[in-house]
Structures are given as C-alpha cells and as structure tokens.
Amino acid sequence: MSFxxxxxxxxHEIIAQYPDPHSAILPLAHLAQDQDDYxxxxxxxxxxxxxxxxxxxxxxxxxxxxxYKRTPCGKLVVSVCTNVTCLVVGGPEILEHLEARYANDxxxxxxxxxxxxxxxxxxxxxxxxxxxxxxxxELAAAVVDDYKSGALRARGVSGGIR
Amino acid sequence: xxxxxxxxxxxxxxxxxxxxVDNSHTYDAARAxxxxxxxxxxxxxxxxxxxxAQVKASGLRGRGGANFPTAIKWESxxxxxxxxxxxxxxxxxxxxxKDRELLEHDPHQLVEGICIEAFACNINTAFIYLxxxxxxxxxxxxxxxxxxxxxxxxxxxxxxxxxxxxxxVHRGAGAYICGEESGLIESLxxxxxxxRIKPPLPIHSGVYSKPTVVNxxxxxxxxxxxxxMGGEAYARxxxxxxxxxxxxxxxGHVKRPGIYEIEFGMTFxxxxxxxxxxxxDDRKLKFFLPGGASFQWLIDTDEHLDQVxxxxxxxxxxxxxxxxxxxxxxxxxxxxxxxxxxxxxxxxHESCGKCTPCREGTGWIEKILYRMSHGQGRPGxxxxxxxxxxxxxxxxxxxxxxxxxxxxxxxxxxxxxxxxQKYFRAEVDAACANGPVSIPVSAS
Numbered sequence: 185m186s187f188x189x190x191x192x193x194x195x196h197e198i199i200a201q202y203p204d205p206h207s208a209i210l211p212l213a214h215l216a217q218d219q220d221d222y223x224x225x226x227x228x229x230x231x232x233x234x235x236x237x238x239x240x241x242x243x244x245x246x247x248x249x250x251x252y253k254r255t256p257c258g259k260l261v262v263s264v265c266t267n268v269t270c271l272v273v274g275g276p277e278i279l280e281h282l283e284a285r286y287a288n289d290x291x292x293x294x295x296x297x298x299x300x301x302x303x304x305x306x307x308x309x310x311x312x313x314x315x316x317x318x319x320x321x322e323l324a325a326a327v328v329d330d331y332k333s334g335a336l337r338a339r340g341v342s343g344g345i346r
Numbered sequence: 347x348x349x350x351x352x353x354x355x356x357x358x359x360x361x362x363x364x365x366x367v368d369n370s371h372t373y374d375a376a377r378a379x380x381x382x383x384x385x386x387x388x389x390x391x392x393x394x395x396x397x398x399a400q401v402k403a404s405g406l407r408g409r410g411g412a413n414f415p416t417a418i419k420w421e422s423x424x425x426x427x428x429x430x431x432x433x434x435x436x437x438x439x440x441x442x443x444k445d446r447e448l449l450e451h452d453p454h455q456l457v458e459g460i461c462i463e464a465f466a467c468n469i470n471t472a473f474i475y476l477x478x479x480x481x482x483x484x485x486x487x488x489x490x491x492x493x494x495x496x497x498x499x500x501x502x503x504x505x506x507x508x509x510x511x512x513x514x515v516h517r518g519a520g521a522y523i524c525g526e527e528s529g530l531i532e533s534l535x536x537x538x539x540x541x542r543i544k545p546p547l548p549i550h551s552g553v554y555s556k557p558t559v560v561n562x563x564x565x566x567x568x569x570x571x572x573x574x575m576g577g578e579a580y581a582r583x584x585x586x587x588x589x590x591x592x593x594x595x596x597x598g599h600v601k602r603p604g605i606y607e608i609e610f611g612m613t614f615x616x617x618x619x620x621x622x623x624x625x626x627d628d629r630k631l632k633f634f635l636p637g638g639a640s641f642q643w644l645i646d647t648d649e650h651l652d653q654v655x656x657x658x659x660x661x662x663x664x665x666x667x668x669x670x671x672x673x674x675x676x677x678x679x680x681x682x683x684x685x686x687x688x689x690x691x692x693x694x695h696e697s698c699g700k701c702t703p704c705r706e707g708t709g710w711i712e713k714i715l716y717r718m719s720h721g722q723g724r725p726g727x728x729x730x731x732x733x734x735x736x737x738x739x740x741x742x743x744x745x746x747x748x749x750x751x752x753x754x755x756x757x758x759x760x761x762x763x764x765x766x767q768k769y770f771r772a773e774v775d776a777a778c779a780n781g782p783v784s785i786p787v788s789a790s
Contacts (some may be wrong), residue, residue, distance in 0.1 A: 201514045203428075203471070204535065206536040207534060209536035211517060213519065244538065245537055246519075248521060248539060249518070249519035249521050249539075251478045251479070251519040266688070267440045267441075267692060268441060268674060268688050268689060269597040269674060271684070272598065273599075298440065298522065298692050299438065299439070299441065299442070301437050301445075301477070302443060303442075304443055304597055304603045310479060313481035314482070315482065343479070343484070
C-alpha cells in the first residue's frame with residue numbers, strides 16, 4: 185500500500201493543521217483505512233515516515249484504538265450496539281442474527297460495539313459508521329443487504345465519504 | 347401516577363434551533379436564525395473582561411459530567427502563550443447522546459461558542475476532538491468550520507479585528523477513555539489515550555504542555571446564549587448553584603425516549619413520567635440511572651422520584667450525581683444483575699490498562715457479574731464482588747468517589763455494584779442461592 189497521490193496531498197494538508205506533526209497519526213490512519221479497507225503495516229510505516237516517527241510508535245498508537253482494523257475485514261464494518269439501552273430493547277438479538285447470517289461472508293464484518301450514542305432510537309447499529317436506528321433483526325439484515333447490493337452507498341471502512 | 351399539577355415542559359435554549367429550524371446544520375439556515383450575531387457583537391465591543399464577567403455571573407458549570415465552573419477554569423489560565431482550547435466531543439458514556447444531536451444538527455452554535463470563548467481567553471487555536479464513530483457529525487462540523495471561515499467568522503484578522511482563530515477538527519478512533527480530558531489530550535498528540543497523572547491540570551499544562559481549556563460541547567454551545575441573555579438572566583433559570591438548563595438524554599423503557607432540555611429544579615418524577623411519558627405498556631418502574639452509566643442508581647421510591655434535578659442537592663442527599671445528563675429507566679421485567687454486568691463489561695473493555703487496579707479490577711468485576719447474571723452465581727458472590735470492587739473504589743458504597751486509580755473509569759462499575767448492594771441485595775442473593783458452589787478446598 186501507499187497513499188494515492190490525491191490522498192498524499194490530503195495527508196500533507198492534515199499534517200500542516202497541527203503544531204506538532206505527531207498529532208496527525210490518528211487522522212492519517214483513518215485516511216489510509218478508508219483507502220485500503222484496513223490499516224496495513226505498510227500504511228503505518230508510511231505514516232511514520234510522514235510524521236517523523238518510528239513504525240513501532242505508529243503501530244503502538246493505532247493498536248490502542250478499536251476503529252483501526254489491522255487485518256483485512258471486508259468492505260462493510262457492521263457495528264451492533266449491545267450496551268445497556270440496546271441490551272433491553274433487542275440489541276443482542278440483532279447481533280446474534282447478523283453474526284450467523286454473515287458468518288461466511290468475507291465482505292461483511294459484524295462486530296459488537298459499545299454505546300453508539302443512539303439510545304433515543306435504540307436498538308441501533310452502524311454500517312461503516314453510518315447510523316441505522318429503530319431496528320430489529322430482519323430490518324438490520326435488510327440494511328446490510330442494501331449496502332451489499334449497492335442500493336445504499338457505503339462510506340469508507342473508517343467512515344469517510346467515498 | 348399522580349400529576350404534580352403544574353405544567354412540565356422543556357426550556358429550549360441550546361436545543362431551540364435544532365428543533366425549530368429546518369436544515370439547522372447548514373450555514374444559511376443557522377445564519378438566518380441568528381448564528382454569529384453574538385460573535386459579531388462581542389468582537390466589535392472588544393470587551394473580553396465583559397465576556398468573562400457574564401459567564402461568571404451565569405454560574406455556568408461544565409456539562410460533560412464534572413460540573414466544574416467554566417469561569418473558574420478561565421480565571422486559572424496562566425499567562426503563558428500559545429494556549430489552546432479543546433472541545434471534548436468524544437461522547438461515549440453509555441446512554442449519553444446529547445452532544446451527538448448538537449454536533450449533527452447545530453454545529454454553527456458550537457463554532458460561535460468556540461469563537462467567543464477563544465476571544466475571551468486570548469486563544470488562537472481550538473481543537474474539536476470528535477468521537478471517531480461520529481461520521482455524520484464529523485462531516486457537518488467540518489462543513490460548519492469551512493463555511494464559518496468562508497464567511498469571515500473564523501480565520502485570520504476576523505472582521506478586521508486583528509484577532510485570529512484557527513479551528514482544527516480531529517477525529518478519535520474508538521476509545522471511551524479519550525473522553526477523560528487528559529486521555530483526550532494524549533490522543534490529540536497522537537498517542538495512546540492514557541490519562542495523565544494530575545497535577546499538573548490541563549489548564550496549566552495540556553496540549554503540547556501548554557495551558558489548555560477543555561470544555562464539553564454543550565457547555566460551549568451555551569456561551570452565545572449567555573452573552574445574548576446576560577449572565578444574570580441566565581442564572582435566574584434553575585435552582586441554587588445549578589443554574590440554567592441541562593440537556594437530559596432519556597432512554598430505556600420510557601414511552602418517549604430522546605433529548606429534553608430542562609431547567610434545573612424539575613423532579614425525576616416529572617422528567618420520567620411527564621416529559622418522557624412514563625414506562626412502556628404502563629409497566630412499573632424498577633430502577634433508573636440518574637446521571638449516566640458511571641454513577642449510582644435510584645429506585646422507585648417517593649424519596650428518589652421526588653429528588654430535584656440539582657447537581658449539589660442530589661449528591662448531598664442520595665450520593666449520586668447528574669453526571670453526563672443521561673437518564674436511563676428500567677421497568678419491572680429488568681434483571682438489575684444483567685444491567686450491572688453489561689456496564690462492567692463496558693468498563694472492562696474500555697480500561698486503558700495504565701493503572702493495575704482498573705486493568706485487573708474491572709475484568710474481575712465483569713467476570714463475577716457475568717456468572718451472577720447468567721444463572722451461575724454462587725452463594726457469597728456478592729461479598730466477593732464487594733471485595734474485588736474495594737480494590738478499585740475502597741469505600742464501595744460511596745463509589746465512584748473513592749479511587750485507587752488515576753482517572754475515574756476504574757471506580758465507575760463499582761457504582762453498579764454499590765447499587766446492587768443497596769437496593770437489590772435480596773434479589774441478588776436469591777439469584778445466586780442455587781447456583782454452582784465452589785469446590786471446597788480440603789484442609790487435610
């Protein structure tokens with residue numbers, strides 16, 4: 185992997201925003217993940233060179249944050265909330281249904297996540313960080329299928345607009 | 347439920363535009379509704395002392411959960427430059443969803459608040475640290491900052507005043523601990539978001555070791571309104587030292603979950619049964635969390651339901667707080683052990699690992715609560731849970747206000763343990779009475 189020329193320009197703009205280039209590690213990792221669908225070791229090396237630190241520093245930082253997927257995870261990250269509001273209105277049932285349905289689908293990565301700040305419209309999930317609320321297992325699967333078929337246009341794996 | 351007789355309604359100040367104006371997130375709609383008029387006014391008046399005086403008179407306290415008076419933060423700024431303003435938009439406390447609404451639907455109100463605050467504090471760079479998962483919020487805040495720049499409200503030599511302000515929007519990447527202000531600052535510097543030992547406080551040594559004011563989204567969004575109403579008029583809203591309004595994010599088994607901006611001074615009975623419509627299917631309330639996930643629970647008694655929404659009063663009388671403004675209500679069908687376990691699982695997952703009592707303790711609390719809530723509890727598990735909890739929050743029944751850790755994350759699940767002990771001990775014991783028992787260790 186390396187940044188496309190367009191993204192490299194964007195990377196330099198991001199770095200220039202900060203008094204210290206080290207601050208750009210998180211946004212650059214989002215940029216790389218949106219480009220490649222995951223955050224590769226090569227991408228972390230390139231980020232290290234861009235901000236003037238070591239690859240191990242960047243990997244150490246990125247491994248702290250759950251949004252960075254450091255192994256390929258497909259095209260769609262489906263994040264299902266099961267925290268205390270979704271817990272009592274059907275979140276775990278949605279998670280179970282989607283996990284079973286997409287168990288052998290390499291394009292869809294279903295994960296259990298913590299509170300998404302959508303408790304007013306629970307149960308909720310995100311697909312590549314786009315919110316979907318007031319769900320049940322069947323509605324949730326229909327949403328994921330719409331992304332798969334292209335009926336819904338997905339953001340990048342890090343939530344950036346494509 | 348007996349009605350209190352008086353009219354119970356919202357007092358929409360910070361949430362007025364997002365309710366009343368179509369496309370309130372856009373520059374044109376917000377501007378037509380008066381966005382940036384207070385910024386224009388204070389910039390022309392050039393009276394930074396007056397801004398500080400109005401905010402002080404307003405009695406505004408931080409809306410992130412710590413309730414620290416905003417004016418005192420400003421007064422504590424040392425005479426060191428550059429200094430930074432950081433907006434904490436890393437909303438991640440379970441059941442809290444008020445900032446997301448403000449970010450997605452009224453970003454210009456936030457930008458205007460940032461402008462006024464930065465001007466008052468002589469700050470030229472502000473960072474908005476947004477929760478990583480808020481993709482739409484990020485798009486809208488980025489657009490708002492760009493539009494504010496294009497229209498001359500942000501940037502260099504704003505409106506010919508000589509004042510410069512740059513606003514940088516920074517996305518996190520999925521770590522609750524970055525909502526803790528020093529963890530947030532570490533993360534903003536491109537590091538693992540592990541909280542710093544205090545002192546020094548961020549106000550003395552924050553981002554890049556420079557003086558840093560860290561404020562919550564709702565706090566900053568209130569500032570333009572304080573300037574418009576006048577600090578004293580704002581302070582006339584609310585009760586005692588809880589002045590003004592607060593956005594309560596109500597969820598759980600209520601009929602009408604959502605955000606409600608209320609004047610301090612309402613009772614929980616009014617909030618839950620009138621604003622939020624009571625419980626679904628008219629079931630009976632079992633317990634509620636009055637201040638987000640980290641603080642002790644309350645139950646269905648007159649004492650608790652008639653408690654006034656007042657920061658200091660609830661803490662003095664009931665040992666809990668209003669926290670992040672979130673209120674979760676659970677009906678009679680809910681297993682309190684299951685809720686306690688899920689909260690503990692959250693804290694165990696989100697522990698940054700820096701302090702041993704939290705890294706280990708949250709995990710042990712989660713494991714014990716798991717078996718207790720999944721039909722495998724053992725007699726004596728509650729004592730074991732209390733004992734494990736005491737390693738993180740020594741005075742368990744006062745949790746989370748005692749801690750053996752740097753930040754309050756570790757003691758937070760102990761609030762749930764304390765709530766079980768206080769209100770549900772008999773139910774817990776019954777649930778654990780018949781479970782598997784430990785294999786006795788032979789003395790011989």
